[in-house]
Amino acid sequence: MRIDLETLVQQNIKNLQAYRVEDLKDGIKLHANENPYPPPAELIEAFRARLAEFQLNRYPDPECRGLKDAIAQRTGRPAEQLVIGNGSDELIQILLQIFCGPGDAIVFPDPTFAMYSLIARGMGLEPVPVPLDERWDFKAEDLLAAAASHDARLVFLSYPNNPTGNCFSRSEIQTVVEQFPGIVVLDEAYHDFARQSFIDEMAEHNNLVVLRSLSKIGLAGLRVGYAIADPFTVGEINKIRLPYNSNTVSQAFAEQLLRDFSPVERQIGVILKERERLAEELSAHPKLTVFPSDSNFILFRVEGNGRSLFEALMAGGVLVRDLSAHPRLNHCLRVTVGTREENDQFLAQVRKALA
Template identity: 40%
Template sequence: MTAPESVRPPIDRIRTDVRAMHAYAVQDARGFLKLDAMENPYGLPPALQAELGARLGALALNRYPGDRGADLQRALAAHAGLPEGFGLMLGNGSDELISLLGIACDQPGATVLAPVPGFVMYAMSAQLQGLRFVGVPLTADFELDEAAMLAAIAREKPAIVYLAYPNNPTANLWDDAVIEKIVQAQGAQGGLVVIDEAYQPFAARSYIDRLAGHRHVLLMRTLSKFGLAGIRLGYLMGPAALVAEIDKVRPPYNISVLNCEAALFALEHAEVFEAQARQIREGRDQLMAALARLPGVKTWPSDANMILLRVPDATRTFEGMKARGVLVKNVSKMHELLANCLRLTVGTADENAQMLAALEASL
């Protein structure tokens, strides 16, 4: 039986702005050396794999998550050095936390503001939650445009300002004095600042020591770059009363018992992951030195496990590297400031050597 012609097709029930969107693209990495997603290239040693497997196997998978979530919150607070009187909430990766912040702040006319180019989920989540997104371009060298940021805050009075520290995809840490001016300006007009420290294990500095000085600043981290991208665990820290309000919109049981136990296990063996981060930082420095010797290649300082570089022809170089079995990220179409730019993930020493050879052959 066919529906009458006057009946709208089911797809018309989907929001028009959603239908006009592009889904978040994840490249098919099968058969490639995968250096496109800023993942830790090191796995757990075999003995720890066996120990973790036994712990996960003993969990009560027939029960909803219980008090272990509170144990994980305490362990993360201790690991981060969270100040007294501050709260912490868990998310299914930072992506969920960004969505929850949008839901909690979704008042009529609310705006989210962030420097661009930056993490795409700030804008995408704002749109999906019905908030306006305002992007403020960085300078040509990917530094914060202080005057433009302060003018935008005064003009837009945003509910949330996101500052990635360091930034993705540019990998740099911005000037602390400029960040403080932005934090002060946003606080003066009653808005929130979210400092996104996704790449904290590789950065020279953290905002955690300044968190106690502000009642409107939230600090967001993830265990993805710590070395657990597969378990999807993010956490948001800030003044306890503020975190408690945002936590009200969190779905119940959003962190599975498997994710929770794996995260607790990793924190108990934090020294293993810290050693891996140290290797990645050393590999990054060696990679930067090698890239500096390649003609026609420009790089920018990195405080993350990625390197942004500009080449004469990003599409040609990306396809050439892919043909040689190496997958990186072509970010050249993300923003006009990123023209002919590629983003490389720092891998193991052998992976970095393969990546360099493929890059040099593809320029």
């Protein structure tokens, strides 16, 4: 049988395009906000020693007990407030599934992480972007007004915000958390670089969900994210989360990484120093406007043509993220902080291309 498969696809899916990132085979990858350093050698060694113990013929622990215990120790949050995701992306999707039905609105400052809108649209929800101001910040009043007028169920706040790099004003977020009568998701994927958090607010505000990720600090390939939420919300997530969403290897590796975090702390320290150096060097260039960053990446605007700089960098073997498809990010590129050598090569290519 041959069927016109397109006629079977839901309308909201038909209108979507697959999430696509450019790739470069043998170049320097500064496009995905990953940690440029591999996991510390001592971690790999400890892991190698444990590998034989894994019962890979058995399903993983559906409760992720060891990993949750390690997270509880690092965050001070008890295991009953934790859920592990196959990356924090998965938790974004699950939260939308729990709290929103077809046609419901979700609100977020814009520009922000593209997946909020993409996942929402895939589920037949209505994304309501609220434009950020020229300093990439927002007023709670505007966000709350947009949420009220669309009867929104959920607000996403990326803290710090991807792709602008900054943390929004704490007081504005605080007002949203206190006044929005729905779920506020504080996406702290870049927490380790900003070292600011809203988890302490959770005791008072049961509508707050904090998301964290291990993708930015060295384990992007293992897909580990987690949510910290009210035990009630955790219970709802557990109802629809696939029981084995987190695999044995990812759980064990993530647990080890978190139990001895000092080598990663050192990597983060180097990345933060490099971020300052990169920002300074880019700012010195008359054709570039650099936006302040609390993350492991930097957003900058190119006077003239951002796309041609992107392409010149690509031809020179350096991949960054071209964000110019977004109307507010005309001629803007985002570069992830790499190793010192990678950053040097990136800077050299930038100078060459703009000369």
